[in-house]
């Protein structure tokens with residue numbers, strides 16, 4: 514049978530099917546890396562660069578239906594960003610990580626404004642001896658000291674490689690995670706050795722409501738909302754200070770912003786360490802679990818009305834009838850007019866050119882508003898599923914495993930972003946189906 518090559522050139526999904534020689538058995542995901550100078554989040558300057566996706570992923574659709582598709586082993590050092598509003602419990606969580614028995618050697622980069630007593634704030638560091646603790650206290654990581662972050666990670670990697678297993682970065686309470694996330698893709702010196710493992714966001718159960726409600730001047734981001742929107746894991750902390758209904762109502766608000774992240778309630782940041790470390794929030798091979806979990810959570814809610822404390826969610830708009838599954842559905846969480854999650858689930862196969870045009874145009878026009886997205890696609894002519902993830906205009910995608918012979922060709926995409934129109938996204942997506 515014919516083999517397929519996917520080549521990503523300009524814009525986004527420029528798939529080109531063509532004949533290729535026989536089978537590579539591993540996959541190299543392609544990615545787009547914007548220039549660091551273009552990363553200024555608050556301006557539009559990075560939103561419309563010339564894009565170029567460098568590496569083509571290649572895989573056969575062949576007589577080898579039983580050949581397992583494998584991603585190349587990723588031996589880069591994982592890095593976790595801990596963020597959350599002022600006083601939400603970031604350092605408390607960090608202390609918990611440093612004192613827990615996980616056998617990992619952790620290098621810590623802590624970003625604080627002004628002079629900080631490191632031993633005072635990171636009590637655990639003294640007793641357990643984190644491999645390295647670096648303070649960045651001359652500004653905020655997401656604004657003025659991003660260059661310092663790059664330098665510090667590069668130094669850690671060159672001077673201390675082999676001496677630590679994981680990097681944990683604690684941001685200031687006012688940080689916007691986007692530019693920090695983008696740093697991991699924009700700098701070769703980081704990208705080649707360090708991979709972003711996940712964004713963990715602490716939410717103060719008592720005060721978060723005020724911060725989420727805060728109306729900012731036009732063009733100024735509400736950090737509390739942004740920190741939730743970019744998260745892979747959300748920890749609603751300080752639940753000892755509020756009632757259960759208060760927690761439930763806060764969780765509902767959080768889920769309206771970000772339905773892709775997992776969520777737990779805690780006191781003093783006490784979570785299992787595998788909830789925050791080694792989560793693969795940006796890994797293509799874990800896309801399926803993210804998008805499927807999101808969709809399952811929706812279905813679980815829609816039809817069972819059973820509320821799990823860890824993944825709690827409540828009323829939102831439905832566009833399918835009770836008890837029935839339409840193959841095409843999207844969910845619009847419009848309670849918060851600003852930042853919300855939209856998922857599109859749809860059976861069928863996509864026309865390559867149309868899909869490329871739609872997604873390419875969407876990202877060219879809306880990349881500033883699309884904070885994160887993950888998807889799993891069925892493309893006509895490809896025997897593999899196509900998985901992708903993106904943060905603004907950083908886009909990574911790759912063919913993944915082969916579709917099973919009787920497996921429904923179910924497409925799933927989840928967007929988290931600003932002013933998302935669920936109907937429009939669903940319509941656009943469906944127009945690409947054959």
Ligand SMILES: Nc1nc2c(ncn2[C@@H]2O[C@H](COP(=O)(O)OP(=O)(O)OP(=O)(O)O)[C@@H](O)[C@H]2O)c(=O)[nH]1
Pocket residue numbers: 597598599600601602603604605606685686715750751752753754779780781782
């Ligand atoms: N009651 C209660 N207090 C908590 C909890 N978690 C943390 N705290 C306390 O809240 C205060 C702030 O916690 P930190 O861990 O320093 O919060 P942070 O997010 O690092 O704070 P900033 O760096 O100032 O943004 C400390 O006094 C903690 O002991 C909790 O679950 N319940």
